[in-house]
Amino acid sequence: MWNPEVFFQAAEIHRSAGSDRRAAELLALSVADPVTPLEAPLAADGQRATLVISDEQLAAARTTMYERVTAALLDEHVNLDARLRAATGEETTLRETVRGRIVLVVQALRPDFVRDEALSLLDVNSERLHAAGVRTLLIAQQPAPAILERSGFDSRFHQDVGDQAWAGLRAWREVQYFVLDRSGKLRHRGEDPEAALRISFVLSM
Known part of the structure; x- marks a missing residue:
């Protein structure tokens, strides 16, 4: 650590x-x-x-x-065809979110399970993430509540259609953080938002 x-x-x-x-x-x-x-x-x-x-x-x-x-990076295949539903009702896939970018995924059973401190940390780093070409993607198993008011990044949760992203990322906890590289390979799976941010920045170097 x-x-x-x-x-x-x-x-x-x-x-x-x-x-x-x-x-x-x-x-x-x-x-x-x-x-x-x-x-x-x-x-x-x-x-x-x-x-x-x-x-x-x-x-x-x-x-x-x-x-x-x-030294501790993973190199795992992910089903990029996993379907996601945006707050607007529009459907997309993990493949569409990657598109040659590094993606930091926040996977939660429910949006309110994600600690405010974690969202604040993402918010504080949002400009630097954007400048580094890193996209933050929030996914929940249940429909998202009202949009959270955050200054720097889109804090609306996508809904995991049929738990496909949950299965594809091999999640098992109520809140986990994943990092996909530009090719869509899974490089990190964990429960610490700082570690996921750190890996996202390092991969963007």
């Missing part, structure tokens, strides 16, 4: 021990995170601000992140 908060904490431990170089390397790992880029918080004594991350350290951190994230 790639966790910027842990990197921050470890960097502070090393800085307190006088190892500024190692602290900067750990801080670079958190700064390199593509999902929620963080500013280094000041320590109680304000000394963290003196840490300087070199270009070499940042490049190494990005390489480490890329290797770590891609």
